[in-house]
Amino acid sequence: MAVQKFSHCSHWGAYTLLVENNRIVGVEPFAGDPSPSPVIHSVKYWAESANRIAQPMVRKSWLAKRGPGERKANEAFVPVSWEQANQIVASEIDRVRHEYGNASIFAGSYGWTSCGRFHHAPSQIKRMLNLVGGYTGHVDTYSIAAGPVILRHVLGDSEACNGGATTLDAVATHAQTVVVFGGLSPRTAQSEAGGVARHQLESHLRAMVDNGVRFFLVSPMRDDLPEWVPAEWLPVRPNTDAAVMLGLAGEIVSANRHDQAFLNRYCSGSDRFLAYLAGQHDGVRKDAEWASRISSLDVGCLKALARRLVDTRSMITVSWSLQRADHGEQPYWAALALASVIGQIGLPGTGVGFGYGSLGGVGSPLSQAQSPAFPQGAKPNADFIPCARIADLLLKPGREFTYEGMTHTYPDIRLVYWAGGNPFHHHQDLNRLRKAWSRPDTIIVQEPMWTATARRADIVLPATTSIERNDIAGNRRSDHLIAMHQAIRPVGMARNDYDIVRGIAACLGVECAFSEGRDEMQWIRMMYERSARHSRERLGVELPEFETFWERGSTPVPTRAMFTYLEAFRRDPDGHRLNTESGRIVLGSDKLATLCLDDCPPCPSWIPPAEWLGCAGPEEFHLVSRQPAGKLHSQLDEAPVSMATKHNGRERVWIHPGDAARLSISDGDAVRLWNDRGQCLASASVADAVRPGVLMLPTGAWYAPEDEGPNALDVAGNPNVLTLDKGSSGFSQGCAAHTCLVRMEKHQPGRPGSDLGRATT
Numbered sequence: 001m002a003v004q005k006f007s008h009c010s011h012w013g014a015y016t017l018l019v020e021n022n023r024i025v026g027v028e029p030f031a032g033d034p035s036p037s038p039v040i041h042s043v044k045y046w047a048e049s050a051n052r053i054a055q056p057m058v059r060k061s062w063l064a065k066r067g068p069g070e071r072k073a074n075e076a077f078v079p080v081s082w083e084q085a086n087q088i089v090a091s092e093i094d095r096v097r098h099e100y101g102n103a104s105i106f107a108g109s110y111g112w113t114s115c116g117r118f119h120h121a122p123s124q125i126k127r128m129l130n131l132v133g134g135y136t137g138h139v140d141t142y143s144i145a146a147g148p149v150i151l152r153h154v155l156g157d158s159e160a161c162n163g164g165a166t167t168l169d170a171v172a173t174h175a176q177t178v179v180v181f182g183g184l185s186p187r188t189a190q191s192e193a194g195g196v197a198r199h200q201l202e203s204h205l206r207a208m209v210d211n212g213v214r215f216f217l218v219s220p221m222r223d224d225l226p227e228w229v230p231a232e233w234l235p236v237r238p239n240t241d242a243a244v245m246l247g248l249a250g251e252i253v254s255a256n257r258h259d260q261a262f263l264n265r266y267c268s269g270s271d272r273f274l275a276y277l278a279g280q281h282d283g284v285r286k287d288a289e290w291a292s293r294i295s296s297l298d299v300g301c302l303k304a305l306a307r308r309l310v311d312t313r314s315m316i317t318v319s320w321s322l323q324r325a326d327h328g329e330q331p332y333w334a335a336l337a338l339a340s341v342i343g344q345i346g347l348p349g350t351g352v353g354f355g356y357g358s359l360g361g362v363g364s365p366l367s368q369a370q371s372p373a374f375p376q377g378a379k380p381n382a383d384f385i386p387c388a389r390i391a392d393l394l395l396k397p398g399r400e401f402t403y404e405g406m407t408h409t410y411p412d413i414r415l416v417y418w419a420g421g422n423p424f425h426h427h428q429d430l431n432r433l434r435k436a437w438s439r440p441d442t443i444i445v446q447e448p449m450w451t452a453t454a455r456r457a458d459i460v461l462p463a464t465t466s467i468e469r470n471d472i473a474g475n476r477r478s479d480h481l482i483a484m485h486q487a488i489r490p491v492g493m494a495r496n497d498y499d500i501v502r503g504i505a506a507c508l509g510v511e512c513a514f515s516e517g518r519d520e521m522q523w524i525r526m527m528y529e530r531s532a533r534h535s536r537e538r539l540g541v542e543l544p545e546f547e548t549f550w551e552r553g554s555t556p557v558p559t560r561a562m563f564t565y566l567e568a569f570r571r572d573p574d575g576h577r578l579n580t581e582s583g584r585i586v587l588g589s590d591k592l593a594t595l596c597l598d599d600c601p602p603c604p605s606w607i608p609p610a611e612w613l614g615c616a617g618p619e620e621f622h623l624v625s626r627q628p629a630g631k632l633h634s635q636l637d638e639a640p641v642s643m644a645t646k647h648n649g650r651e652r653v654w655i656h657p658g659d660a661a662r663l664s665i666s667d668g669d670a671v672r673l674w675n676d677r678g679q680c681l682a683s684a685s686v687a688d689a690v691r692p693g694v695l696m697l698p699t700g701a702w703y704a705p706e707d708e709g710p711n712a713l714d715v716a717g718n719p720n721v722l723t724l725d726k727g728s729s730g731f732s733q734g735c736a737a738h739t740c741l742v743r744m745e746k747h748q749p750g751r752p753g754s755d756l757g758r759a760t761t
């Protein structure tokens with residue numbers, strides 16, 4: 001049989017699948033992609049994995065007696081037909097909404113399911129539940145919460161961290177100095193929510209290097225910039241960046257090199273901020289010496305950097321990682337304040353930008369076309385949680401929580417419906433999540449794989465992966481729409497997300513309103529044509545007919561290059577007021593002054609995090625759990641591209657050679673990491689790319705506890721058995737995964753923990 005070619009796309013890029021006899025025999029990167037991701041070669045393992053769920057399943061003990069329970073991963077499941085599964089799910093939804101109200105259904109359902117915009121599993125279940133009275137959802141994301149929340153108040157919106165800041169082509173053309181807080185890394189830029197056709201970060205970085213930009217990398221890890229980017233490395237203590245930024249601002253102000261005219265014309269509350277820098281209330285002057293004591297960076301280096309920032313055209317970039325931490329608002333607000341003191345915001349290629357390279361398209365020219373999206377309909381009820389508060393929600397029904405200055409109440413959740421996410425990968429403090437997970441009456445998980453989350457569900461609905469169906473990829477940070485062609489037949493009895501939810505909608509009596517009578521291709525065509533109409537009417541750009549697009553496999557969309565953020569505001573601040581309390585950039589906030597929050601004060605501040613090296617015991621390390629190089633989160637963990645990043649099947653934890661020598665740990669040793677919250681195994685990777693006192697264990701290993709005990713040893717190396725489940729502050733309640741102290745030792749031989757506890761192919 002001849003090899004057939006299918007255009008396709010995932011969050012890690014667009015590609016062509018070569019298929020013979022219903023088997024993927026090759027993968028070719030998208031022709032126009034300058035830096036394709038190796039992860040495109042993993043997708044065939046979706047089809048070949050022994051971890052696929054073959055048919056709908058129900059937990060045996062739940063069938064006998066539905067209600068709260070431990071939900072052990074190793075308990076028996078009973079196979080059922082799709083008709084039975086749909087009936088059970090629909091009757092649980094009906095039971096819970098009639099007995100307790102729709103707020104008792106949690107369908108926040110966070111997760112990076114397929115990049116296809118139609119079979120987008122969380123959108124599908126939300127559309128269905130909106131037709132029957134609603135659900136409790138979530139706001140913000142694990143990726144970014146503290147950052148956008150503070151920027152909404154002090155900059156007027158969160159565009160600047162979603163890809164709406166100055167584009168990197170402009171930075172490469174105009175900037176002379178780039179200070180990178182966190183990283184600008186092809187590792188993270190591989191991925192983009194909704195797919196990306198052309199990975200552009202490396203091209204932008206090369207242009208900067210060619211133009212002689214001087215780089216300063218402020219990060220605990222030296223490899224947060226590619227090794228071919230010449231950079232001065234400032235190996236900062238994790239979570240102390242706000243102090244570094246404030247110390248730099250203080251140096252500039254005390255040398256009288258700050259742009260007072262900029263502060264007067266474009267900012268509000270700068271008096272309050274300057275008083276804080278001068279130490280008027282706490283008696284502590286914020287300068288290089290002060291920042292050096294907190295961050296452990298060299299004083300001379302900080303002083304020289306402060307001078308260079310005002311002497312040259314400078315850009316400050318801040319990764320998303322910095323705000324995924326306790327008090328994560330502060331580095332974002334402090335970076336904005338530092339850039340305001342320098343006074344180059346709104347000029348070409350300079351100022352401040354957030355999240356460049358955290359996703360592939362942040363910093364690339366933004367698409368001007370409307371991205372395809374599956375309509376969720378209006379949500380009839382307002383109930384929500386901040387995204388990362390899932391365990392609090394389940395453990396504390398009826399308790400109050402704060403968010404953006406308002407007080408809300410956690411609903412009493414009886415039913416959890418999770419589609420397209422893996423909370424037993426992504427949530428912090430998994431032992432605590434296990435306790436929380438025992439509370440609801442019923443947990444439904446819609447997933448292709450027997451993930452740790454699926455194993456802890458009551459009802460498991462097997463979904464196809466994207467290669468088993470048709471879809472469309474596209475988002476505002478990608479310059480193409482991509483046709484996602486079905487390449488192989490569905491595996492086992494798996495159904496497409498749309499068909500699963502449509503079946504349940506039928507049992508609930510809302511099938512007509514849910515489907516509007518459209519099948520898969522009719523929806524995809526409708527979504528494409530909506531984008532094409534927008535492009536024609538708003539931009540005067542004609543996209544090809546749907547048939548042509550589908551046959552070609554992709555179409556470019558118009559983008560906005562060489563963009564300078566806040567250019568119009570700089571030209572005319574009264575004509576282009578920001579959507580803040582003052583219409584200006586807020587450096588001292590009246591609103592936050594009124595709220596009187598200990599953990600989010602009225603001007604950008606350094607507040608020690610709950611856990612950091614400044615309060616660590618002699619044996620403790622700061623754990624950075626960054627995104628994995630060889631996969632997207634927990635997806636395709638078993639494929640060779642991911643396995644090659646491990647050692648003996650276990651995730652690698654990076655440790656500085658000096659620390660390793662002190663603990664008598666050699667490269668490749670099995671090690672145990674632990675703290676009061678949990679423990680896991682990993683394989684030591686001794687490397688001077690990580691600063692002393694810091695360990696780096698990437699996310700993504702499939703959570704595999706040895707047993708179901710309260711402090712079970714995770715043998716695969718998922719850092720979330722160790723991380724802290726605390727809101728970044730009472731203002732934003734974001735994920736604080738990067739705030740975590742742990743200890744480490746060589747794993748004692750003879751201890752259990754060699755079995756990885758799941759099928760591998």
Ligand SMILES: Nc1nc2c(c(=O)[nH]1)N[C@H]1C(S)=C(S)[C@@H](COP(=O)(O)OP(=O)(O)OC[C@H]3O[C@@H](n4cnc5c(=O)[nH]c(N)nc54)[C@H](O)[C@@H]3O)O[C@H]1N2
Pocket residue numbers: 110111112113114119121142143144324419420421422423425426427428446447448449451463464465466497625626627632633634635699719720723737738
């Ligand atoms: N310690 C620590 N933890 C973190 C982070 C960190 O920095 N440190 N980062 C956080 C961040 S930023 C994020 S975004 C989260 C990510 O957390 P998640 O988004 O939950 O992680 P994924 O592994 O991508 O989960 C997606 C799931 O969807 C399933 N799936 C794939 N395709 C389909 C489909 O077509 N249909 C259905 N129904 N399911 C599908 C996959 O099998 C997988 O189980 O993790 C967070 N957790």
Ligand SMILES: Nc1nc2c(c(=O)[nH]1)N[C@H]1C(S)=C(S)[C@@H](COP(=O)(O)OP(=O)(O)OC[C@H]3O[C@@H](n4cnc5c(=O)[nH]c(N)nc54)[C@H](O)[C@@H]3O)O[C@H]1N2
Pocket residue numbers: 142143144181182183187188189190191218219220221224236237238239240241319320321322324325357358359624625626627628629630631632633738
């Ligand atoms: N390959 C791959 N790419 C991905 C993902 C993936 O799973 N795999 N996930 C995607 C998702 S959902 C997201 S949200 C983004 C996340 O994008 P980011 O948040 O930017 O990524 P991280 O890997 O968490 O962190 C980047 C770097 O920040 C540094 N860092 C951590 N803490 C601190 C700190 O306190 N101070 C300083 N200065 N640096 C610190 C670490 O050294 C780390 O290498 O990545 C996306 N890209």
Ligand SMILES: [Mo]
Pocket residue numbers: 142143144
């Ligand atoms: Mo994320």
